[in-house]
Amino acid sequence: MTEAARAAAADPAGTRLDGSVPRDANGVPHGQPVLDSLIALLDLERIEENIFRGVSPAESPVRVFGGQVAGQALVAAGRTVPRERQVHSLHAYFIRPGDPSVPIVYEVDRTRDGRSFTTRRVVAVQHGKTIFSLSASFQIDEPGIDHAEPMPDVPAPETLPTYGEQVGDLVHQLGRAQPRPIDVRYVTDPPWVRRGKGPQEARSQVWMRADGVLPDDDLLHVCIAAFASDMTLLDAVLARHGVYWGLDNVNGASLDHAMWFHRPFRADEWLLYDCASPSASNARGLATGRFFSRDGQLVATVVQEGLLRVLD
Structure with missing residues (x-):
């Protein structure tokens, strides 16, 4: 990790030299400076050939955000794989809550290097214990059969209100006052709008993109x-x-969390994230998601099971 990356990771608001930073109507930082801080967060420090170290933002909730540790673990795996091999799937388990106050060590096992596929296993360690494990598979580019489901018919992202406009005064109550590197626009009514209105469709659709330009x-x-x-x-x-x-x-x-990557895409261009839940039981809920590019290409599929305890 470079010194510039360390500084950006330590300052998740991405404050510029003149002290300014873009903020929404609720005062929450966003835009390119915040995205640059996320890029720095994913720029892991190499400690040994197969060992990397990552940090959490200074402004973090009580637990490390699951997407952060998944992204950092995938970076660690990818840095041991030839660049011409692209990740096509990952399978991960969240084992223990992450502590945002201390670094996370990522240990990569070079499981297999085949002629077409490369397999890596990563464990994330804090306080001497595994908090997260990930297996990822990479493949060379190969031609083959090609088909995909069509993208749902939804409004364009530019016609939808920003996240800040939709969440309004609830931003602090929802715990969403941290800097936001991802621009999110809800297609369906946000869950906080649908509260208390009886049974709803188990679906969520949002447009999202990195809030700036990525390399x-x-x-x-x-x-x-x-x-x-x-x-x-x-x-x-x-x-x-x-x-x-x-x-x-x-x-x-x-x-747990699984992703399959079907086609190339840019994360700083609009992606439709179409999510549904086929089942919830035993204090667990299953959700599936599909990422579509702006031109309608299915680029990734996601499945996750979450622990959900409704205590009231």
């Missing part, structure tokens, strides 16, 4: 998508039952 690094774009995929996925589960984090007595956490 031309394929692995970085995939890792940004992995980071963002954990942001709204479980909304589909909660929307079905008319409850939401921060507004109702709901405790939850990601349990």
